Amino acid sequence: MGLRHDARELAVQTLFALFFDEEKQSAETIKNRIAQIIDFQDKSFTNQQNKFIEMLVKNTYKNLESIDELIKRFLKNWDFKRISVMDKMILRLAIMEMEFTETSPKIIINEAIEIAKKFCGDKSGKFINGILDAVMHREKNDKM
Helix, strand or coil, X not given: CCHHHHHHHHHHHHHXXXXXXXXXXXXXXXXXXXXXXXXXXXCCCCHHHHHHXXXXXXXXXXXXXXXXXXXXXXXXXXXXXXXXXHHHHHHHHHHHHHHHCCCCHHHHHHHHHHHHHHHCCHHHHHHHHHHHHHHHCHHHHHHC
């Protein structure tokens, strides 16, 4: 896998860890949590990867309300509260990247599916694919 894939995996893990933190998610808290997870995994990331991870996590938190609204909008017969924490973090990260970066949505969806399969299993990959595909095609879906 590529450098951005590894960075996205770490960003998802950071979002997962931050979900359970009691303190407010400040820029400093996010930076510290990223460093802790990198240290724990005994991996090294380039400066560019670290900046990418930080951008992904910060922008996900910054846009959390609108991201969650998009997820809720495309849930079919499922309650938002019932989505597993890891699935939710993968969806949040992918939607943030789809909405607020220039990266191709198809690349983002593929990455999210691979991350979901790794951390959650095949069923999660299918679930995440369905939601992200609906988000990507929402203008067409809204007309139906």
